Amino acid sequence: MSLVQSLALTLPELILTVGAVTLLMVVAFVGDQATKAVSWAAVALLAVASLALLGPAGHGGAAFDGLYRADSFAAFAKLLIYIAAGTTLIVAPDFFARNGNVRGEYPVLILLSAVGMGMMVSAGDLLTLYVGLELQSLAAYVLASFMRRDTRSAEAGLKYFVLGALASGILLYGISLLYGFTGTTAFEGVAAGFADGLSMGEMFGLVFVMAGLAFKISAVPFHMWTPDVYEGAPTPVTAFFASAPKVAAMALMTRVAVEGMGGATDAWRQIVIFAALASTILGGVAAIGQTNIKRLLAYSSINNVGFVLFGLAAGTQEGVAAVMTYLAVYVAMTVGSFICVLQMRDTDGQPVETIASLSGLSRTRPGLAAALAIFMFSLAGIPPLLGFWAKFLVFDALVAVGLWPLAMIGIATSVIGAFYYLKIVKTMYFDDPAPAYAPMESKVEGGLIAISALFVSPLGYLAIPALGAASMAAARALF
Amino acid sequence: MIQTIAFYLFAFMVVAAGILTVTARNPVHSVLWLILAFFNAAGLMVLVGAEFIAMLLVIVYVGAVAVLFLFVVMMLDIDFTELRSGVARHAPFGVLLVLVLLAEIIFATAAWNAGGIDMARSAAPVPAEVPNIEALGTVIYTRYLYIFEAAGLVLLVAMIGAIVLTHRARGGTRPQNVSQQVKRRPEDAVRNINQPVGQGVEL
Numbered sequence: 039m040s041l042v043q044s045l046a047l048t049l050p051e052l053i054l055t056v057g058a059v060t061l062l063m064v065v066a067f068v069g070d071q072a073t074k075a076v077s078w079a080a081v082a083l084l085a086v087a088s089l090a091l092l093g094p095a096g097h098g099g100a101a102f103d104g105l106y107r108a109d110s111f112a113a114f115a116k117l118l119i120y121i122a123a124g125t126t127l128i129v130a131p132d133f134f135a136r137n138g139n140v141r142g143e144y145p146v147l148i149l150l151s152a153v154g155m156g157m158m159v160s161a162g163d164l165l166t167l168y169v170g171l172e173l174q175s176l177a178a179y180v181l182a183s184f185m186r187r188d189t190r191s192a193e194a195g196l197k198y199f200v201l202g203a204l205a206s207g208i209l210l211y212g213i214s215l216l217y218g219f220t221g222t223t224a225f226e227g228v229a230a231g232f233a234d235g236l237s238m239g240e241m242f243g244l245v246f247v248m249a250g251l252a253f254k255i256s257a258v259p260f261h262m263w264t265p266d267v268y269e270g271a272p273t274p275v276t277a278f279f280a281s282a283p284k285v286a287a288m289a290l291m292t293r294v295a296v297e298g299m300g301g302a303t304d305a306w307r308q309i310v311i312f313a314a315l316a317s318t319i320l321g322g323v324a325a326i327g328q329t330n331i332k333r334l335l336a337y338s339s340i341n342n343v344g345f346v347l348f349g350l351a352a353g354t355q356e357g358v359a360a361v362m363t364y365l366a367v368y369v370a371m372t373v374g375s376f377i378c379v380l381q382m383r384d385t386d387g388q389p390v391e392t393i394a395s396l397s398g399l400s401r402t403r404p405g406l407a408a409a410l411a412i413f414m415f416s417l418a419g420i421p422p423l424l425g426f427w428a429k430f431l432v433f434d435a436l437v438a439v440g441l442w443p444l445a446m447i448g449i450a451t452s453v454i455g456a457f458y459y460l461k462i463v464k465t466m467y468f469d470d471p472a473p474a475y476a477p478m479e480s481k482v483e484g485g486l487i488a489i490s491a492l493f494v495s496p497l498g499y500l501a502i503p504a505l506g507a508a509s510m511a512a513a514r515a516l517f
Numbered sequence: 518m519i520q521t522i523a524f525y526l527f528a529f530m531v532v533a534a535g536i537l538t539v540t541a542r543n544p545v546h547s548v549l550w551l552i553l554a555f556f557n558a559a560g561l562m563v564l565v566g567a568e569f570i571a572m573l574l575v576i577v578y579v580g581a582v583a584v585l586f587l588f589v590v591m592m593l594d595i596d597f598t599e600l601r602s603g604v605a606r607h608a609p610f611g612v613l614l615v616l617v618l619l620a621e622i623i624f625a626t627a628a629w630n631a632g633g634i635d636m637a638r639s640a641a642p643v644p645a646e647v648p649n650i651e652a653l654g655t656v657i658y659t660r661y662l663y664i665f666e667a668a669g670l671v672l673l674v675a676m677i678g679a680i681v682l683t684h685r686a687r688g689g690t691r692p693q694n695v696s697q698q699v700k701r702r703p704e705d706a707v708r709n710i711n712q713p714v715g716q717g718v719e720l
Contacts, residue, residue, distance in 0.1 A: 041662075048663070055670065062677065102663040143681045150674050157667060169667045176671060180678035195682075 039101065046094055047101035047108040050087035050116060051156045057083040058149035065142030073142045074131045080145035081127050084120040084152065091116060100162055104224050107162040107293075109515035114362055114508055115159040115289035122281035122369050123152045125486060129377055130274035132480055136387045139185045139272070148278065151177035155286035159293070164213045164223040164247075167290060171209070171254065174283055175202050181278065182271040194270025201253070201263040209250025215243030225298035232301035244299055248309045251294065254287035257347060258316035261340050265328075268336035273389065276332055277376030280339045281369045288346055292361055295350060296516045303353045310351045311444060315451075317344030322454035326461075330391050331379055334458065335372070338417055341455050342368050345432055348448050352435040358513035360431035363505055367416075367428040367494065374490030375413045377483055381406055383476050390475070393462060398471025406478075407466045409491040416494040418459035419452050424498040520564060527560040544590045552583045569650045 045052060061076050061083075096113035100106065127145055134140045150173065157170025179202060183195020217223050219239035220231030232240060253260035268276045295306050321341025328334040346368070349361035381403075382390045399407040416425030429452060436445040478484055493501065534554035541547040555578045562571035647655075657665055712718060 044663075059673075103660060105661070105663050141681060143677055147674070147677065147681070150670060150677075153670065154667075165661065165664050166667075169664050169671065173667060173671050173674060176674045176678065180674070180681055183682060186682055 039103075044101035044106070047098040048106055048160075049090040049093065049095040050120075051153050051160075053087045053090060054083060054149050054153045054156070057086075058146050058153070061149070062143075062146045065146060068142075070140050070142050073134075073140050073144070076142050077127050077131050077145045080149050081124045083149060084124040084127075087152075087156075088117055088120045104226065105161075105163045105166050106157075107160050110508075111289070111293065111362075111512040111515040112156075112160040114512035115285055115365075116156050118285045118366055118369050119152060119155045119159070119282045122285065122373055123148050123155075123278065125373050125377075126274050126278040126281070128486065129277070129380055129480075129483055130272075132483070133272065133274050133380060133389075134185075136383070137185065137389075139187075141184065144181070144184060147177045147181055151181070151278075152282070155282060158286045159289040161290060161293065162225055162297075164216065164225070164228070164298075167294065168206075168210060168213060171287075171290070172206065174286060175206065175254075178202075178279065178283060181275045182267055184275060185272050188270075188272075190270035191272060192270075194267045197263055197270075198267045205250050205253035205260065208246055208253070212243045212246025212248075212250055215239055215246060219243060225294070228298045229300055232299060236302050236305055240302075241305060244302060244305055245309065247294065248291075248306055251287060251291040252309075252313050255284060255291060255343050255346075256340055257313040257343050258320045258340065259313075261317070261320070264340055265333045265336040268339075269330055269332045269391075273332065273376060273380050276335075277373055277380075280335065280372045280376065284339065284343065285365050285369060288343070288361065288365060292350055292358055293516060296353070296358060307351055307353055310347050314344045314347035314351055315444075315447060317341065317347065318448060318451035319344075319454070322451055322458070325455070325458045328458075329393055331382070331393050331396070331462075332391055334393065334462075335375055335379070338375075338455075338459070339372065342372075342417070345429055345448065345452070348444065349432040349435055351444065352432075352439050352441065354435060354439055355510075355513045355517050356438055357432075357435035358516055359506070359509040360428075360435045362509040362512045363431055364428040366505060366509070367424050367498075370490045370493045370498075371413050371416050371425060374487055374494070375410065375417070377487050377490070378406060378410045378413065380483065381475060381478055381487075384473065385476050387476055393465060395472050395475075396462065396465050397469035399466040399475075401471050402474040405484075406475075406487075409487045411463045411466060412491045412495055414459040414462050418456040420456065422496040422499070424494040424496075427499065427502065524561070524564055527557045527564065530554075530557040531561065545587065548583060548586045548590055551586070552579050555579045555583065567649060569653055572650075 057080070061079060064072055064079075065076055091113045095108050097110055098108040101108060127148055130144055131140065134144065154170045154173030154175075154177065157166055158174060161167040161170060179195055179199040182198045183192045185191040213223070216228055216231075219237055220228050222228065222231070236244070249260065256264040268279060271279065295303075295310070299306055317340050321337050321339075321344055325334050325337035325341065328337065342364075346361055346364050349357045349364060351357070352360070379391070380389075382395060384390050396410075399410070412423065416423035419425045419429040433445040433448060436442065436448070492498070531554050534550045534557060538547050538550040538554060541550055555574055559571040559574040559579075562568070562574060710719075
């Protein structure tokens with residue numbers, strides 16, 4: 039395969055990279071007043087990159103001698119990532135303008151992070167995996183401490199950086215073991231090395247790689263950074279962290295597990311099952327005592343990652359399809375919730391993050407309360423909202439491979455989770471009103487909330503045939 | 518035969534230059550001996566067929582690191598006799614380090630010879646007729662071009678990040694405005710006057 043053909047397959051990343059560097063020049067020469075225009079230009083770039091997925095970049099096969107895979111699995115994950123990144127780009131300028139932190143580098147960093155995430159989900163080689171992950175993480179560390187004068191933001195960035203570097207080290211050690219014991223970094227080569235039984239060194243490599251990736255998706259017991267980072271980072275950045283990188287890391291983990299370590303399913307399944315159980319239980323229990331909505335949503339994301347991991351634990355095509363569907367629904371729910379959190383600000387325009395301030399929201403801001411209630415019900419997996427369908431698919435895949443005891447425990451833990459989601463709904467609808475929030479300034483944000491609320495509402499079931507077919511096609515690409 | 522002579526020549530020079538680096542009284546001489554040691558080590562690398570590493574040694578170590586050392590040694594006012602006075606006290610630690618390194622070299626060589634973890638398969642040796650600069654070039658700039666470019670992006674992000682997190686516009690400075698300077702014409706700045714005798718200058 040010639041270089042030009044390979045480049046054609048990486049078209050989305052090329053568009054984003056060239057665009058990001060161009061926008062960086064614009065920011066450098068025009069200054070921070072161009073931020074809003076640059077943000078919209080970045081959204082346009084993400085849209086163009088999504089369109090590029092329709093071409094050979096969406097289903098062209100392997101490029102660069104197997105370093106890169108352009109298949110429908112990667113295309114599905116990339117579409118989700120671009121949508122999530124684009125949404126967090128749209129809502130960010132107003133937020134930063136309110137607290138005087140407008141910096142034109144924000145959209146550029148998001149774009150470069152999106153390039154890294156695209157590399158992650160398209161990885162066909164442990165090297166691509168690692169470099170993509172580093173590109174994404176490095177941009178994320180900077181974004182976390184983007185409001186550098188805010189001590190909480192700086193603390194979040196530092197914490198994320200130190201723990202992220204540790205996780206990268208663990209991952210890299212695993213990769214080096216896999217390379218040492220199988221003689222290659224390509225996923226096919228690793229799979230071939232696993233085919234004749236798992237040696238002790240390969241086993242260690244597998245465990246370290248899984249542990250490093252579990253950190254990136256913030257699965258228990260590698261979740262400690264999540265609440266602190268989510269609380270400290272600026273809210274649009276938190277929305278970004280909770281959506282796009284989660285999708286990328288989860289898709290990456292799925293690909294590594296199925297494509298690279300398919301011969302050792304029994305070995306990684308134990309790890310995934312433990313992480314899934316621990317995440318759902320801890321994500322449910324630890325969220326109960328939270329008083330800060332961003333911390334609560336952090337535990338909610340840990341909880342949800344647990345359910346996604348249940349799908350991976352099934353290890354079948356149906357399981358992987360359930361993972362992809364769940365991620366799509368999860369992105370809509372999470373991004374929607376965080377845009378609702380962005381509306382929580384007092385009459386001076388300062389952000390408010392306590393759950394208590396939501397009291398009686400149904401009387402002061404009925405529309406916002408209804409939307410947030412829809413997201414909470416959906417996150418809790420209560421029918422007829424779309425969050426239920428996603429959980430149903432995951433457990434269906436588990437039962438199909440005979441792991442029904444695990445499915446039972448999973449359903450039980452989802453009940454624990456439902457408690458704190460419903461507590462928010464109760465606070466909004468049945469408590470005495472707290473001081474009202476400032477009115478919504480942006481029609482775009484209202485529209486985004488409405489779109490995501492409609493998607494997870496029962497109307498979203500209309501999208502199930504298309505979503506199911508796309509997820510199934512994505513899963514088929516791995517098997 | 519000629520290789521053997523060359524090997525012993527280079528090896529002897531490396532060891533001798535190394536000893537002189539440590540024992541030389543003048544620190545500038547030390548650095549010069551170090552450069553000689555690097556050159557001879559590069560010669561050894563050429564002998565084993567690793568010409569890329571040989572060039573790297575000369576370019577990076579001699580060209581950059583040694584010059585840096587020289588600058589540091591010449592510019593900083595360090596009392597080397599005082600530094601040297603602790604040699605006897607630190608000698609046991611040095612000997613320990615030497616023993617550890619020696620043991621590691623012996624272990625590594627023995628493990629390589631025993632072939633326990635099948636290194637030959639992992640290392641994927643290249644055909645002998647390809648020079649190793651070409652082989653490395655093929656690996657970095659052709660086989661792994663994609664990763665190489667992405668690594669460049671990682672560095673770009675690191676640079677942007679460092680600027681975002683630390684740069685601030687300073688107020689109250691009076692920077693040079695080049696275009697204003699260039700635009701300034703003689704008419705704006707110079708006035709020709711015919712000064713009459715006996716009167717004061719009007720400014």
